[in-house]
Structures are given as structure tokens and as C-alpha cells.
Amino acid sequence: MAAVRTTGEVLRHRLAVVSLVVILFVMLAPILWITATAFKPRNLATTVPPTVFFTPEVSPFVKLMVKRSQLREKPTEEQLAAAPWWERLVLEGGEKVVRSGKGAVQPSGYPSRFLNSLIVATVSTVLAVSMGTITAYGFSRFKVKGEDDWLFFILSTRMLPPVVVAIPMFLMYRAVGLNDTHLGLIILYTAFNLSFSVWLMKGFIDEIPKEYEDAALVDGYTRMQAFFKIVLPEAATGIAATAVFCFITAWNEYAFALIMTNKRAQTAPPFIPSQIGSGLPDWTVIAAGTVLFLLPVAIFTFLLRNHLLRGMSFGAIRK
Amino acid sequence: MAEIELRGISKSFGTVPALRDINLTIADGQFFVLLGETGAGKTTTLRLIAGLDRPTEGRILIDGQDVTDWGAADRDTALVLQQYSLYPRYTVRQNLEFPLKSPMRRVPPDQIAERIARVSKTLRIGHLLDRKTDRLSGGEMQRVSIGRAIVRTPKVFLMDEPLSALDAKLRESLRAELKDLQMTLGETFLFVTHDQVEAMSMGDRIGVLNKGTLVQVGTPQEIYSNPVNTFVARAVGSPAMNLLPGRIEGGRAQLGPGLALDHAGGAEGRALIFGIRPEDVELATGAPLPATVTDVENHGVEKIVTLMAGPHRLRATVPVTVRVAAQDQVRIGWQPARVTLFDEATGRSLRRA
Ligand SMILES: Nc1ncnc2c1ncn2[C@@H]1O[C@H](COP(=O)(O)OP(=O)(O)OP(=O)(O)O)[C@@H](O)[C@H]1O
Numbered sequence: 222m223a224a225v226r227t228t229g230e231v232l233r234h235r236l237a238v239v240s241l242v243v244i245l246f247v248m249l250a251p252i253l254w255i256t257a258t259a260f261k262p263r264n265l266a267t268t269v270p271p272t273v274f275f276t277p278e279v280s281p282f283v284k285l286m287v288k289r290s291q292l293r294e295k296p297t298e299e300q301l302a303a304a305p306w307w308e309r310l311v312l313e314g315g316e317k318v319v320r321s322g323k324g325a326v327q328p329s330g331y332p333s334r335f336l337n338s339l340i341v342a343t344v345s346t347v348l349a350v351s352m353g354t355i356t357a358y359g360f361s362r363f364k365v366k367g368e369d370d371w372l373f374f375i376l377s378t379r380m381l382p383p384v385v386v387a388i389p390m391f392l393m394y395r396a397v398g399l400n401d402t403h404l405g406l407i408i409l410y411t412a413f414n415l416s417f418s419v420w421l422m423k424g425f426i427d428e429i430p431k432e433y434e435d436a437a438l439v440d441g442y443t444r445m446q447a448f449f450k451i452v453l454p455e456a457a458t459g460i461a462a463t464a465v466f467c468f469i470t471a472w473n474e475y476a477f478a479l480i481m482t483n484k485r486a487q488t489a490p491p492f493i494p495s496q497i498g499s500g501l502p503d504w505t506v507i508a509a510g511t512v513l514f515l516l517p518v519a520i521f522t523f524l525l526r527n528h529l530l531r532g533m534s535f536g537a538i539r540k
Numbered sequence: 541m542a543e544i545e546l547r548g549i550s551k552s553f554g555t556v557p558a559l560r561d562i563n564l565t566i567a568d569g570q571f572f573v574l575l576g577e578t579g580a581g582k583t584t585t586l587r588l589i590a591g592l593d594r595p596t597e598g599r600i601l602i603d604g605q606d607v608t609d610w611g612a613a614d615r616d617t618a619l620v621l622q623q624y625s626l627y628p629r630y631t632v633r634q635n636l637e638f639p640l641k642s643p644m645r646r647v648p649p650d651q652i653a654e655r656i657a658r659v660s661k662t663l664r665i666g667h668l669l670d671r672k673t674d675r676l677s678g679g680e681m682q683r684v685s686i687g688r689a690i691v692r693t694p695k696v697f698l699m700d701e702p703l704s705a706l707d708a709k710l711r712e713s714l715r716a717e718l719k720d721l722q723m724t725l726g727e728t729f730l731f732v733t734h735d736q737v738e739a740m741s742m743g744d745r746i747g748v749l750n751k752g753t754l755v756q757v758g759t760p761q762e763i764y765s766n767p768v769n770t771f772v773a774r775a776v777g778s779p780a781m782n783l784l785p786g787r788i789e790g791g792r793a794q795l796g797p798g799l800a801l802d803h804a805g806g807a808e809g810r811a812l813i814f815g816i817r818p819e820d821v822e823l824a825t826g827a828p829l830p831a832t833v834t835d836v837e838n839h840g841v842e843k844i845v846t847l848m849a850g851p852h853r854l855r856a857t858v859p860v861t862v863r864v865a866a867q868d869q870v871r872i873g874w875q876p877a878r879v880t881l882f883d884e885a886t887g888r889s890l891r892r893a
């Protein structure tokens with residue numbers, strides 16, 4: 222119908238495209254910058270004005286993963302020839318890879334922090350979402366005495382700013398030996414996300430007609446079976462949306478992780494900035510660590526994107 | 541095959557009573573229709589029998605066995621709901637399979653296939669089997685819902701207004717199909733509706749529910765010709781029974797000054813309501829009551845004539861051959877035997893009292 226456009230319309234359309242591109246660029250600029258830095262040679266990382274064109278390198282990522290120490294003198298030709306490709310990258314940067322007595326490569330602090338983050342965020346998300354779903358189902362389907370008060374109570378656990386409870390929590394954790402443990406962080410993040418998960422899931426489950434379960438009950442299924450066979454698949458969208466929110470919260474959490482952990486169970490958020498303090502920072506390595514840290518949330522969200530779009534459009538967070 | 545018995549069933553939601561002291565027996569193989577307005581407690585009754593809710597008081601028996609404390613899964617009833625009977629995520633076939641695949645039944649796969657084939661033939665839904673149920677029309681959906689109930693050969697079929705969402709024509713054809721189906725299966729059906737035409741045309745017996753109380757149970761004929769009170773009189777029949785306030789004086793029905801009709805006498809002097817079905821109102825030149833025609837509706841085989849007799853508005857159905865037009869002055873009468881008398885204060889029929 223609108224095959225023929227007036228010049229005004231064409232102009233407006235072009236303007237819209239241009240402004241979208243500008244907005245997109247402004248939004249993505251920090252990510253572009255950090256990603257570019259992660260692939261730069263060290264000497265180009267902090268130039269003023271910034272270097273835009275360069276030959277990308279993977280050496281920052283190699284350096285990120287292994288423990289290194291400064292070399293006193295330039296590496297010899299034999300050293301370079303004997304080393305595998307990744308070790309050569311470190312040597313060329315004027316550092317050597319630290320090995321144990323038996324010759325095994327020592328990893329840097331980053332891989333274990335990253336793994337800790339993955340464990341803590343994944344386990345606490347699974348726990349918060351599953352407990353939240355069951356709790357929400359109970360509130361949605363059964364008469365609970367003082368239902369509104371309970372729901373308010375559950376929400377109220379989120380009203381205290383984390384900073385306020387951080388110190389008492391730290392003291393309690395120290396007393397029971399949960400300091401710097403995975404379990405400690407998992408409990409903390411699960412508790413933190415649970416109220417959110419209950420509220421969000423209640424909205425989604427309320428939308429599922431309870432006649433579906435009634436029909437299943439009459440057809441010879443128990444309530445449990447009806448829950449797993451009918452309610453869960455119907456709630457998949459809501460579960461996905463809730464899981465993404467919980468995962469992001471747990472993955473990005475900084476304050477508690479900083480106070481509660483220092484080594485064994487330390488997650489990536491407090492670790493990454495801690496590197497800056499030690500000596501002359503290698504910005505390319507820090508950028509590489511940051512870029513890797515961005516990936517899991519991006520991948521997780523991307524995998525669930527179909528559910529998310531539908532999940533955001535109904536239920537508790539309907540706009 | 542089963543007989544259902546409700547003994548003194550009451551159900552309250554919090555302080556709100558939904559059902560009050562219901563006593564009812566539905567014989568094996570009967571097509572029983574529960575008729576009631578919205579909020580009368582029809583769905584509540586079905587849910588109690590299906591075992592989805594527990595009665596506040598009273599016992600429920602199926603085949604003489606007290607099932608009041610049994611869960612829904614153990615009662616072996618099939619329920620067709622007002623809506624949301626089908627799972628949108630499943631295909632028609634998966635929906636039909638669902639009751640057969642329940643862990644407490646475990647029907648072998650070859651039998652499942654056979655039963656589904658038979659049901660889809662009966663209900664003519666074979667071509668829909670691999671479609672998702674949210675892509676079906678209303679009529680197809682209700683057919684599949686009914687199919688889901690009958691694949692299982694349960695003891696009792698409970699149907700909650702399964703036809704209410706359909707258009708008139710489809711409704712009529714499905715009504716006949718359902719009735720046929722019940723005859724073929726020979727099972728006990730409890731069918732709930734707010735549509736009196738549906739109730740009258742389908743039911744072997746009808747129970748009329750008013751605000752949680754079962755006011756009358758009987759065959760369609762009994763309910764039609766001998767309603768226990770003015771509520772039932774108004775609820776069945778289209779157009780509804782004419783209800784005219786008046787009293788009996790000197791052996792005649794007095795409907796107002798100068799408005800007297802023949803009557804056999806009895807119940808002298810108290811305030812009454814005279815109930816007369818539209819087809820029993822006679823238009824004749826020698827009849828005792830003068831009336832003005834205000835409206836004539838032509839329905840093909842008959843005409844529905846609206847009349848004003850003094851302050852009373854009433855309706856009469858007459859054959860189309862009767863020549864009558866709006867604003868005509870006519871005279872009307874009745875056979876006293878066709879009149880049902882109700883007490884004005886209580887609304888109860890005097891024949892019953
Ligand atoms: N779960 C419930 N909680 C509170 N009140 C309820 C509940 N279910 C039903 N009621 C009330 O009980 C009464 C009977 O409801 P019911 O659903 O049985 O009516 P119905 O005859 O099926 O009506 P309709 O024709 O509209 O389906 C109504 O007043 C209703 O508000």
C-alpha cells in the first residue's frame with residue numbers, strides 16, 4: 222500500500238536509522254573498547270589517542286590463564302625455539318611461565334575464580350529458581366493462611382541494603398566456618414534471589430489456568446505428576462526469565478563476594494579489580510579477563526532468548 | 541456404569557455458602573441435567589463429585605461406595621470443563637492419550653492407538669489428530685474435550701457446560717451427538733447447563749438448582765407441567781410461564797377489577813399467583829378476559845403473541861393460521877385444569893404443598 226513514499230517519509234526513515242546507529246554505538250562503545258584492548262599488544266593498550274587499527278593478538282588471554290614472572294633478560298633463541306606457541310607469546314612479552322618442580326604449568330588466579338563464579342552462580346540459580354517455583358506454586362494454588370503477609374515478608378527480605386547486613390553476615394559466617402567457601406556464597410545468593418524468584422514465579426504460575434491440573438487430577442494423575450507434566454512445561458517461559466535474572470544477579474554480585482571470600486571460593490568480580498593494584502597493571506590482561514567474564518551471561522541470555530521475549534511480555538513484569 | 545448419590549451435601553467457600561443440603565440420586569445409565577443460573581453452584585457440584593473439592597458436609601456415593609474422602613484420581617470420573625480442558629502444548633492425539641498414559645492406568649500402546657482410533661471415528665476428529673489444540677475451532681475443541689473424556693471409559697461422565705461457548709447451530713448438532721453418544725455408551729452422564737432448552741431436550745431427568753439449593757428434580761415433562769415454585773416455572777419453557785398475581789373469589793379467578801376467569805375454586809381469599817403456560821392461553825371470541833395485543837412474533841409453525849390484560853402482561857403461543865395483529869382487541873381464556881397455583885408469599889406450588 223505504502224509502496225510510494227514521499228521524500229519526507231524517506232528522510233524520516235533515514236534519520237531514524239542514523240540515530241539508531243548512533244545510539245547503538247554509544248551503548249556498545251565500552252564493550253568495543255574493552256574487547257579491542259583484550260586483543261592489543263601491551264604497548265598499544267594505553268596510547269593516547271587510542272589505537273584503532275592493530276594486529277590482534279591472543280597473548281593477553283594466554284597471560285590471563287597462566288602464572289607468570291618477570292624475566293631479567295631477553296629470552297634466548299633456544300628458549301624461544303623450545304617453547305610451545307603459547308609460551309612463546311609470554312616470553313616475547315618479557316615474562317616467563319612459572320612451572321612447578323615437576324614442570325607442570327602453574328595456572329594464574331583467574332581460571333579458578335572464573336570456575337568459582339560459574340559454580341556459585343549456577344548452583345544458586347538452580348536452587349533459587351526451583352525453590353521459588355515450588356513456593357510460588359503453593360501460594361498460587363492453595364489457601365495459605367495469611368498469604369499476603371507471607372508474601373510481603375518474603376519480599377521484605379530484599380528491602381535491607383546488602384551493605385547493611387554484610388558485616389553481621391561476615392561475623393556469623395566466620396563463626397560457623399562458612400567464610401570463603403562455595404557453600405557460603407551459594408546460600409547467600411540463593412537467599413538473596415529467592416524472594417525475587419518467588420514473586421516472579423507466582424506471577425507466571427497465576428497465569429496458568431488451574432483447570433489444567435484439575436483435568437490431570439481427574440484423569441488419574443497425582444498433584445505431583447500434574448505439576449511436573451503440566452505446570453512446569455507451561456511455566457517454562459517464566460522459569461527461563463527468572464533464571465536469567467537470578468543468574469545475572471549472582472554472577473555480577475560484588476560486595477558480598479569481596480567481604481566473604483578471599484581465595485578458595487573467591488569469584489571473578491572481586492578478583493578482576495584486585496589485579497590492578499599489584500604492580501604495573503597489564504591492561505590487556507585485565508581486559509581479557511573482563512571480556513571472558515562477560516561471556517557466560519551473554520551466552521545464557523542468548524540461549525534463552527525465545528523464552529525471554531515471551532516471558533517479559535506477560536506475568537509479573539508485564540509492561 | 542455407576543449410580544451417583546449425594547447425601548446432605550453442603551459446600552461453603554469461607555463464609556459464602558455455595559451448596560445447601562443437596563440430596564440427589566442419579567441412576568445408572570441416566571442422562572441427568574443440572575440446570576441453574578450463573579452462580580447457582582453447578583460447577584461446584586461437579587467438582588465435588590469429581591473429587592476436586594471436598595464437601596463441607598455430607599457424603600458422596602458412587603455405586604453405593606462412599607467416595608467422599610477419595611482423591612480425584614481414584615474416583616474414575618471424566619470431566620469436561622467449561623474451558624481449558626485441553627493442553628495447548630499438546631497435539632490432539634497427545635491430549636487424547638493423556639488420560640490413558642496416567643501412571644495408575646498404564647494402558648498398553650496398541651490399545652491406546654486402538655481406542656484413539658475408535659474415539660476419533662465416533663467424534664469425527666480423525667483429521668485433527670496431529671494438530672496443536674490451540675489451532676482448533678471452538679466446536680472441534682469441544683469434540684476433542686469430549687473425546688478425552690470417553691477414551692477412558694470412566695464410571696461417570698461429568699460435563700460442565702461443554703456447549704456454552706459454541707454458536708447456536710453447532711450447539712444443536714453437538715447436543716444431538718452427545719445424546720446419541722450417551723445412548724450408545726449407556727453410561728451415567730451428569731450434564732450441567734444454564735440453558736433450559738438444552739436441559740429439556742437432552743435430560744432423562746433434570747435437577748433445577750437455585751442459589752445452591754436443589755429446588756426440583758424430575759423428568760422434563762414433570763418439571764415443565766408441574767413446577768414446584770415460581771422459580772422453576774420461570775426457569776423452564778420458552779417463552780416462560782405467565783405468572784399473574786390475583787386471588788380466588790366466589791369460585792372465580794380475580795386478576796383485578798373486572799378481570800375474572802373461570803376457576804374450580806379452593807384456596808379462597810389468599811394472595812395467589814396464577815401460572816399458565818403460553819400454549820394454554822386461549823384466544824377465542826367468547827372468552828372471559830379482554831386483552832390488547834401489543835406484539836406478534838412469527839416463529840414459523842407458531843406465533844408468540846404478547847398481550848396486555850389490565851395491568852398484566854402475558855404471552856400466548858398460537859398456530860400461525862390464527863389471524864392476529866398488534867393493537868387488536870381480543871378475548872382470552874384458559875382451562876382451569878391447566879392453571880398452576882402458587883402461594884404469593886412463598887412462591888410454592890399449591891399442588892405440592
Ligand atoms: N473457589 C471458590 N472460592 C470462593 N467462592 C467460590 C469458589 N468457587 C465458586 N464459588 C462461589 O460459589 C458459587 C457457585 O459457583 P459455581 O461456580 O458452582 O457456579 P455455576 O453454577 O457453575 O455458575 P456458572 O454458570 O457461572 O459457571 C458462586 O457464588 C461462586 O462465587
Ligand SMILES: [Mg+2]
Pocket residue numbers: 582583584622700
Ligand atoms: Mg460453572
